[in-house]
Amino acid sequence: MMDELERFRRYRERMNKRILSSKNLGIKRFFALDSQAYEKGILPVKTKELLGLVASTVLRCNDCITYHVIRCVQEDVSDEEFFEAFNVALVVGGSITIPHIRRAVDTIDQCRMKRAKGQSFEI
């Protein structure tokens, strides 16, 4: 049976492929810019992923949150760091972000569990 993370990963991969198979050059370039924004610069990758996570949380986009949670776990963000970042998001964005923080914490736990079992959770 496919779990939630795996279903997310496959749907995202399949639809990204479909979108990038279109002839629209603007969209392709945007997807490239999107990846590049999180690459190592003067700010470390981990900080950039936390920026992406907080931005996604205050804008309340579950799929974006899931993506950045996975990347943050890969970058070894600790629970304490996650919760400090969520606290900023919560204070800035208000209680309206709480349902998304619930989902985010659930995703963190699913990633850690998969890692503990030696299963892949990467994206």
Added chain:
Amino acid sequence: MMDELERFRRYRERMNKRILSSKNLGIKRFFALDSQAYEKGILPVKTKELLGLVASTVLRCNDCITYHVIRCVQEDVSDEEFFEAFNVALVVGGSITIPHIRRAVDTIDQCRMKRAKGQSFEI
């Protein structure tokens, strides 16, 4: 079989417990402030819950809407009152709120049905 409301209630309870078990004091205090904002003051609880419901509707957060709908039903908000509040939300927030109003009305009906059957729907 578990219905939608029950699934929502359990997930919310389980994840809130998980979040509050973290050591982050800021998040705990925010959750406390969140509850206190709807307690009886100079404005009655019912009015405050309607404020929370309309705020959640224009911000288009289904889980927040579900929460405030349940609380409003507990506070004996009538259908007529609900629809007047939704009308304000609809006019302020536009047609983009309609899918959320559909879900909200569905939730009202589920709550009333459970109450009619003597089942708990409280949160």
Added chain:
Amino acid sequence: MMDELERFRRYRERMNKRILSSKNLGIKRFFALDSQAYEKGILPVKTKELLGLVASTVLRCNDCITYHVIRCVQEDVSDEEFFEAFNVALVVGGSITIPHIRRAVDTIDQCRMKRAKGQSFEI
């Protein structure tokens, strides 16, 4: 010299007239629906104006907030009631609403001052 409230009132009036002078029937009807949403129903006008104020605050629209603050002052909303409503907006919408709450409180004070001097502040 024209104060801020007066400038707002005149600009709003002039541009509404300009917009309603267009032949677009849909826009005219929307403006009518907008007014009707706050008329006395099963919920009192005061409650509806508070709903409009909180909705405008979490959506962070200064002009909409100014409008509903003026209407609330006309409906004799007290400071204590205003702050309870802002507290709900603040908790739901987060610190991002604070600059708008500052402006709203400033507007309340300007309305009360005008009323104290026997000047019109109505809209």
Added chain:
Amino acid sequence: MMDELERFRRYRERMNKRILSSKNLGIKRFFALDSQAYEKGILPVKTKELLGLVASTVLRCNDCITYHVIRCVQEDVSDEEFFEAFNVALVVGGSITIPHIRRAVDTIDQCRMKRAKGQSFEI
């Protein structure tokens, strides 16, 4: 077995009926205005549906996107036109719109498949 589009259509129809059966005149009138906004005027229906689609995408409302995608397919919007519209939405609204564009493209494909099989996908 009922597919996603059919489930959406039925839920929308059932809940709209429920909402419009309420006595709230404001909501009924809003629903009428909503339909009229997309009727042929000086702008063609196809352009108006594209405006609705882009507005729904930047506001990130999946159900609204599904509705306008279906209508656009009915109006014979081509893939190339869809992707140019999504490109505008993506640039204006940012990567936060990507999960919604994935869903939108999936819906386009489902509509085209139904049409190819001679099945109804209309709303």
Added chain:
Amino acid sequence: MMDELERFRRYRERMNKRILSSKNLGIKRFFALDSQAYEKGILPVKTKELLGLVASTVLRCNDCITYHVIRCVQEDVSDEEFFEAFNVALVVGGSITIPHIRRAVDTIDQCRMKRAKGQSFEI
């Protein structure tokens, strides 16, 4: 004396220059993508500018609205077309967009007046 449109044009130009003088390649590329999204494709420039205008209106960004209004006037969008586009934005985005539509219509009138006087209003 400098008018509002001219002040907007200069500030925008000065700050864009300042931003693009930074070494950040991602931002430069984004600015390029932004311009390209509105270039002639299968959809005409006028339609794309209307898409940009409606997207900016429902997202309630005055500067973005000003930019697209100017571009639409350059593309000979008529008043009737403008109001049909605003009607879609108003219905989708709600009364919260009204203050922005007021500003937009004011900007249209300023552009037309400048054009009538043979003054440049281009961006």
Added chain:
Amino acid sequence: MMDELERFRRYRERMNKRILSSKNLGIKRFFALDSQAYEKGILPVKTKELLGLVASTVLRCNDCITYHVIRCVQEDVSDEEFFEAFNVALVVGGSITIPHIRRAVDTIDQCRMKRAKGQSFEI
């Protein structure tokens, strides 16, 4: 003559004092939580201020951006770091954030100029 930053500082200070002089305990506690969220924890103050800045930018709140820009300059965030953070905000939030990034960069320059002249710009 008072500059923009000084006007912002004074208005913010005066209105915060006015708001906190109300008897509403919830609002007072929220203001305390807001400050605490950016205090040193496992994440450094600088990272938290960047999180606040990016959150404010994607939510497009000029006053919040001004506040976090000032705090970031105090924490010695370099231009290169600022632009990498803005790039994340721009990619996540789209071109709709550009007018706010213009204002933010303007504010950075004003802070640096004041610091160079030995003038206070702190908040």
